[in-house]
Amino acid sequence: MIILSAAQTRELDQATIDEQHLPSAALMERAATAFTRWFFGRLTQEEAGEILVLCGPGNNGGDGLAIAHLLHQGNYAVRVGLLPAGKYSADWQHNRRHLPTAVPVVEITEGQLPDILPGTAVIDALFGTGLTRPLTGLAVTLVAHLAQAKARVIAVDIPSGLFADAPQPLGSAVVRAQHTVSFGLPKLAFLLPQNADFVGEWHLEDIGLSTRFIEGAATYWHYTDAAAVAQTLPARPKFSHKGTFGHALLLAGSRGKMGAALLAAGACLRSGVGLLTAQIPSLGYGIFQISQPEAMCLPDPQTDFISELPDLKPYQAVGIGPGLSQNAASLAVFQQLLKEAVASKTRPKGLPLIIDADALNLLGQHRELLPLLPENTVLTPHPKEFERLTEPARDDYHRLELLRDFARTHRCLVVLKGAYTCLATPTGDLHFNSTGNPGMATGGSGDVLTGVLLALRAHAQLPAFEAVRLGVYAHGLAGDLAAAETGQAGLVAGDLVRHIGPALATLTARPAF
Ligand SMILES: NC(=O)C1=CN([C@@H]2O[C@H](COP(=O)(O)OP(=O)(O)OC[C@H]3O[C@@H](n4cnc5c(N)ncnc54)[C@H](OP(=O)(O)O)[C@@H]3O)[C@@H](O)[C@H]2O)[C@@H](O)CC1
Numbered sequence: 001m002i003i004l005s006a007a008q009t010r011e012l013d014q015a016t017i018d019e020q021h022l023p024s025a026a027l028m029e030r031a032a033t034a035f036t037r038w039f040f041g042r043l044t045q046e047e048a049g050e051i052l053v054l055c056g057p058g059n060n061g062g063d064g065l066a067i068a069h070l071l072h073q074g075n076y077a078v079r080v081g082l083l084p085a086g087k088y089s090a091d092w093q094h095n096r097r098h099l100p101t102a103v104p105v106v107e108i109t110e111g112q113l114p115d116i117l118p119g120t121a122v123i124d125a126l127f128g129t130g131l132t133r134p135l136t137g138l139a140v141t142l143v144a145h146l147a148q149a150k151a152r153v154i155a156v157d158i159p160s161g162l163f164a165d166a167p168q169p170l171g172s173a174v175v176r177a178q179h180t181v182s183f184g185l186p187k188l189a190f191l192l193p194q195n196a197d198f199v200g201e202w203h204l205e206d207i208g209l210s211t212r213f214i215e216g217a218a219t220y221w222h223y224t225d226a227a228a229v230a231q232t233l234p235a236r237p238k239f240s241h242k243g244t245f246g247h248a249l250l251l252a253g254s255r256g257k258m259g260a261a262l263l264a265a266g267a268c269l270r271s272g273v274g275l276l277t278a279q280i281p282s283l284g285y286g287i288f289q290i291s292q293p294e295a296m297c298l299p300d301p302q303t304d305f306i307s308e309l310p311d312l313k314p315y316q317a318v319g320i321g322p323g324l325s326q327n328a329a330s331l332a333v334f335q336q337l338l339k340e341a342v343a344s345k346t347r348p349k350g351l352p353l354i355i356d357a358d359a360l361n362l363l364g365q366h367r368e369l370l371p372l373l374p375e376n377t378v379l380t381p382h383p384k385e386f387e388r389l390t391e392p393a394r395d396d397y398h399r400l401e402l403l404r405d406f407a408r409t410h411r412c413l414v415v416l417k418g419a420y421t422c423l424a425t426p427t428g429d430l431h432f433n434s435t436g437n438p439g440m441a442t443g444g445s446g447d448v449l450t451g452v453l454l455a456l457r458a459h460a461q462l463p464a465f466e467a468v469r470l471g472v473y474a475h476g477l478a479g480d481l482a483a484a485e486t487g488q489a490g491l492v493a494g495d496l497v498r499h500i501g502p503a504l505a506t507l508t509a510r511p512a513f
């Protein structure tokens with residue numbers, strides 16, 4: 001799925017109207033019908049009580065009027081509050097004329113704000129994607145009134161006052177919704193932590209927007225849903241052998257952090273790698289061999305950390321970082337790895353690398369190493385690690401700019417971890433992930449991701465970008481499958497390892513018939 005700017009969303013609406021020869025009020029009717037379908041499925045007449053629909057002067061307000069009409073037809077008790085303005089959109093006027101007189105309508109003024117009892121279901125249709133500036137005057141008073149009333153707020157398309165694709169000035173008034181029911185495509189604003197309190201839980205409703213326009217639209221924002229990754233993992237041919245799926249090398253672990261190495265190794269093995277070798281400090285040799293009998297183990301001469309890089313010839317991908325520690329010896333190993341991973345005659349694209357955790361911190365301290373990264377190297381920072389590689393971000397939108405610039409400049413794949421993990425590519429595209437849950441905010445989740453990505457990058461048939469997008473999605477899906485069993489609070493990283501196989505199974509190609 002793609003994500004469009006507010007301006008492109010307007011073009012999409014227009015393209016749909018033109019292509020399908022629709023009166024524009026008919027598209028609005030579709031939006032209102034989709035919204036009420038969602039609403040009917042969520043709240044009965046008794047649960048909803050008397051609903052208040054707040055309508056602004058544009059098409060978002062027009063949606064609100066059409067929604068009020070449909071709720072009334074559905075025997076819900078509904079009243080409308082209108083935000084007065086100098087001009088109203090044509091479709092707003094159409095829906096205002098057709099609103100049954102049995103629906104009470106009040107024009108809101110500073111002196112006459114609507115009564116809202118705690119728990120009242122309020123539908124926010126004040127402003128949508130046509131917002132051109134922060135709210136002022138009466139709209140600000142109304143937003144504050146709504147917040148104070150402790151209402152249950154459901155936003156139509158987007159919470160009023162929130163820009164769909166850009167930050168609003170600090171302190172701007174924005175409606176805080178518990179639910180946002182949006183049309184067609186997700187909005188960038190929904191995916192950023194700074195907007196979470198405004199957007200609440202968001203839901204997408206299909207209103208039959210022009211697929212031709214969507215397919216041709218130029219955007220670098222993407223949303224990885226199930227359709228984007230379906231059948232990405234090649235099916236295993238009957239006559240395959242362990243060499244078919246690659247031999248991966250993992251450099252991980254130090255005293256007190258052997259768990260990170262074990263989690264990454266377990267995840268790599270469960271993600272279909274042919275062979276896995278792990279270079280680990282020798283103190284972990286026994287526990288590693290017992291816990292991961294399927295992996296081969298190279299004990300480092302050092303007891304507590306890694307100090308040597310093995311011969312890289314046998315390997316199709318290398319993962320470095322989980323639990324590594326940041327001492328001089330690990331830095332030397334990391335530098336050596338980067339020098340040897342560069343493109344050569346035998347490996348024209350360079351050696352696929354996954355760089356995580358302490359290896360990212362080493363990279364942040366030694367940015368002179370950045371030009372050595374082979375093309376399509378995978379970096380998996382969380383926001384703090386990313387900041388160490390670049391600079392502190394002013395806000396979430398600025399962080400996305402930094403992310404995009406970084407991936408383009410260094411021609412690498414950067415996985416910025418968090419809710420809606422964002423994968424930035426060398427071409428400047430940003431892919432937000434749709435799977436995962438807050439239960440995964442627990443120690444070791446990142447180590448598991450490194451293991452998954454290591455296996456998929458070692459796979460000969462998966463191109464770099466497809467491998468990483470698939471791995472990020474499958475990792476989140478494993479988290480969702482695990483949380484269904486353990487609950488979010490009870491989820492630990494080891495549960496992700498147990499569920500990564502079933503997650504990948506749902507994303508495997510079915511043989512053509
Ligand atoms: N197009 C379609 O067919 C479909 C559209 N759909 C729906 O329409 C929504 C988009 O509608 P929209 O473009 O009319 O924008 P919307 O946000 O309602 O209001 C803009 C108005 O507000 C004004 N204004 C702006 N900022 C302001 C501010 N801070 N303070 C005060 N005023 C401000 C602005 O006037 P301005 O002063 O900027 O000229 C303009 O008059 C979309 O979110 C979805 O819900 C669906 O029904 C599907 C079909």
Ligand SMILES: [K+]
Nearest residue numbers: 124127158160
């Ligand atoms: K709204």
